[in-house]
Amino acid sequence: MSNAAASHRQHADHTTPLVRNAWYVAALSHEIERNLLPRTLLETRVVFFRKKDGSISALHDRCPHRSFPLSKSQLQDDTIVCGYHGITYDGTGRCLHVPSAPNAGGNIKIRNFAVVERAPLVWIWMGDAEQADPALIPDFSFLSAPTWKTVSGSFHMHSNYVAMHENLLDQTHFTFLHAGSVGTPEWATSPLEVSQNGDTVSLRRELKKSLPPGIYAVPMKLEGRMVDRLSEASFFGPAGHLALAKITVSEPIANEREEFRVNILHVFTPETQNTLHYWWFNSRDFGLDDEEASKFLYEASHAAYVEDVDALGWISDIVTTESEDYREFSFRSDRPGLMMRQVLSRLAAQEQAPATAVAAE
Amino acid sequence: MSNAAASHRQHADHTTPLVRNAWYVAALSHEIERNLLPRTLLETRVVFFRKKDGSISALHDRCPHRSFPLSKSQLQDDTIVCGYHGITYDGTGRCLHVPSAPNAGGNIKIRNFAVVERAPLVWIWMGDAEQADPALIPDFSFLSAPTWKTVSGSFHMHSNYVAMHENLLDQTHFTFLHAGSVGTPEWATSPLEVSQNGDTVSLRRELKKSLPPGIYAVPMKLEGRMVDRLSEASFFGPAGHLALAKITVSEPIANEREEFRVNILHVFTPETQNTLHYWWFNSRDFGLDDEEASKFLYEASHAAYVEDVDALGWISDIVTTESEDYREFSFRSDRPGLMMRQVLSRLAAQEQAPATAVAAE
Amino acid sequence: MSNAAASHRQHADHTTPLVRNAWYVAALSHEIERNLLPRTLLETRVVFFRKKDGSISALHDRCPHRSFPLSKSQLQDDTIVCGYHGITYDGTGRCLHVPSAPNAGGNIKIRNFAVVERAPLVWIWMGDAEQADPALIPDFSFLSAPTWKTVSGSFHMHSNYVAMHENLLDQTHFTFLHAGSVGTPEWATSPLEVSQNGDTVSLRRELKKSLPPGIYAVPMKLEGRMVDRLSEASFFGPAGHLALAKITVSEPIANEREEFRVNILHVFTPETQNTLHYWWFNSRDFGLDDEEASKFLYEASHAAYVEDVDALGWISDIVTTESEDYREFSFRSDRPGLMMRQVLSRLAAQEQAPATAVAAE
Numbered sequence A, B, C: 001m002s003n004a005a006a007s008h009r010q011h012a013d014h015t016t017p018l019v020r021n022a023w024y025v026a027a028l029s030h031e032i033e034r035n036l037l038p039r040t041l042l043e044t045r046v047v048f049f050r051k052k053d054g055s056i057s058a059l060h061d062r063c064p065h066r067s068f069p070l071s072k073s074q075l076q077d078d079t080i081v082c083g084y085h086g087i088t089y090d091g092t093g094r095c096l097h098v099p100s101a102p103n104a105g106g107n108i109k110i111r112n113f114a115v116v117e118r119a120p121l122v123w124i125w126m127g128d129a130e131q132a133d134p135a136l137i138p139d140f141s142f143l144s145a146p147t148w149k150t151v152s153g154s155f156h157m158h159s160n161y162v163a164m165h166e167n168l169l170d171q172t173h174f175t176f177l178h179a180g181s182v183g184t185p186e187w188a189t190s191p192l193e194v195s196q197n198g199d200t201v202s203l204r205r206e207l208k209k210s211l212p213p214g215i216y217a218v219p220m221k222l223e224g225r226m227v228d229r230l231s232e233a234s235f236f237g238p239a240g241h242l243a244l245a246k247i248t249v250s251e252p253i254a255n256e257r258e259e260f261r262v263n264i265l266h267v268f269t270p271e272t273q274n275t276l277h278y279w280w281f282n283s284r285d286f287g288l289d290d291e292e293a294s295k296f297l298y299e300a301s302h303a304a305y306v307e308d309v310d311a312l313g314w315i316s317d318i319v320t321t322e323s324e325d326y327r328e329f330s331f332r333s334d335r336p337g338l339m340m341r342q343v344l345s346r347l348a349a350q351e352q353a354p355a356t357a358v359a360a361e
């Protein structure tokens, strides 16, 4: 048991500056078309649009002339013409034309953000542009692979991202917050392996010969059959969490499918310190055309995530408004969350370091 | 005439820290049953529930594990099972069980608050637990005595409690804010005795042979009859105000009731610095079964208190938002209010003292 | 091109203290009648009423006794009787009567504000009373002259007044924000003379032999006729902006009207740092009884001003909430706006100066 409150410098919480040097999901591919989409990410207003060649531009949503929102402006070909005085910018934020001063504007530049599309996800780098290496974007190609079928949903949440990550790295809440729907008693008590690899914190759990919970049994049509379960879940960075589950029929019957896989991806991006854009994806490698299964998985997932979204909203309301003395307690089962909070704390401190140095002069 | 603005250190106002070392009304008895009631008192979230033995528990409404609201959790027998990870607490806030760490939790304790029920009132002590002496709770047993009949109501108000106390200690506003309904000209000009006894500030007023105002005349059926009136009202501490009125028929008729008593209790508890939970009670020792009288007294009281609630809300809006220079003026008639404000200022300063000492090091 | 961000001390922006030593429009004449009108101006609550002799009183809307809003009180003859304890004030704010202390009150005085009515405008001076010289009020007598016909409207805006002044001193946005409705291409490119005279910043533009825009052509019935245009627009102080336009038929026909004048007055008064009371007036010296023309001018003006109001609201939202690093760029066409911002910056600094000096002691 550790006292995290006394060590909030080591363990990130809702007051820790948001990590900017990371790839975050900005939007879904279909949200960005041939018009101007405003979205606030990491407390910065961004405007998105898709260029004629299909690539995506992301600029600070504020004209450097008189602060007019570019998202309320006109998209003309691959340029934005500011709705106030008509200054024209290309997709990199470079000023192309100042109507009232045709020879000026050469040194005006709107901040642009590196964007990489890996459909259905559009990733953005809001931090130091020099470090924006697309090789750092995790591979979630199963989301668009023909051998997988995905159902998905999204929420606008009231929560800091640390609490959301902690929720996802914690399986002890299944029995209580999601009473009965997700966990099973055997699963909750099966041994959990926790590991850390660089900034990645992972959980591994295995359970042989047990009855699968409804969320697996129904779409896999394995009700009443014993299965072996393996799940690997990980905090892969500030932007999200991925869980890979493998279900194997314990005593297979000839000509019957033996192995089933489900990948659950949670990606979420702080809008502000205490609000989140959140997208979830439930992908399976079986019953690809089974619309019944898709409907079931969507509804069961949505119902469970609503419970998390509500709970995190209530917690956010408390932690952001209460001034009462408060001491947070943690248990061994919180270790994955605390490891993640150390990672986020360290990453945030690294980014704040230079500013601090300047302030100390 | 004094300049209270220049002496706000001596005279509490809406910026003075709330006094915590006092018994306040937390709720009415019937509000606390076999479920979890959240209520913010003195800027602290509290959760209440009634135990099987009928006693009441009050805990800080925040699980010390991950800040989940206990009021959104489950009441099981006399324990609260946190809705997030199932940690179980008894009615004193002691941790009984941590599902994910069965041998841990021994040193976890949620802050609990002393509660004393004197039906229909439930009292709470939010300050230093060592000083929570039930003997300090004032005796309002008339509220439940069979020889008295009470009508009552409540408001959620936008006001600091100092302004509410000052309103109650002031009778010069009757003629204006409650034009005609409560006061009479003779009453307003009858001599007022002001006294202070420790932290209690009291008003005493007597008026012989005058026509009673409607609020007395109608339920007592004394319209047109001359009466002698005596009223004793007092600020009995941060939690409220009690007024005791005795009306005596000046020239009694044989076999007719001569003396009538009305007790008016105002109890109110800061929710925040500028909002209040307010309950009022109008108790009489006559016409106990007279439903007409009860209806009349409820409606007349409610109508007058709405005027106070509105006025204090407007004042709160001004004092909390205006930055304009402002100097408050007071008159002799404000002396009871200023005496009360000195009491609250001194009580607040005593509680702040240790913290100030630390800050000054 | 200059970097205004680096020089915000010289160029007022939404963070610059509001100039108080100026005549501002408080209300329209018809708004102030025989009742109590509350209005917040320059972050100060003011209550207005018209006295029996037709003159107007303006007082701080806060009783110095216990902060009750005078605007929720009673107007009796030419006095305000506070709704809380009945203290009576005359139209200058002098205390006439304290019901609970008949011999007191002599030294109580509510702050009053100099008001001058020049129908349909009511002007107020919120600053240093000694400097409130009515001779400083600009002459807009055309608003009530029988030889002019005026249409007008008003808005409650979300904007600092600096951005509003800058909008009005800038004609380069016509083509974009008001695409097609107000400007014409020839007008936009005709030479602009900028001049400064004391605190007044003026624009002068002339264009010979061009087709008039609809907003002139329609009401003047000059569609398809060539005209000579002359416009003089000026920032006449913190309170507003006046534009005088003269349209002359280039090749007049005998017995036909040759010259047409339109005066456009914009007056606006900060309610707070980022909200404005705004009134506009469009006055013409032709077609005085032409209701069709009035309707057309009202609707066309309103449509254009809605675009400005919306744009300035979006900009206000950005500048007041974004913390992202931001550098403002300006062009030659912004010179009138920057000159005005220098004036406002200097006026504000002069007013702040004594306070700063005291603080520095």
Ligand code: FES
Binding pocket: A063, A064, A065, A066, A067, A068, A082, A083, A084, A085, A086, A087
């Ligand atoms: S604000 Fe964008 S061009 Fe002027």
Ligand code: FES
Binding pocket: B063, B064, B065, B066, B067, B068, B082, B083, B084, B085, B086, B087
């Ligand atoms: S937050 Fe209450 S048990 Fe975890």
Ligand code: FES
Binding pocket: C063, C064, C065, C066, C067, C068, C082, C083, C084, C085, C086, C087
């Ligand atoms: S507050 Fe105005 S008279 Fe008391």
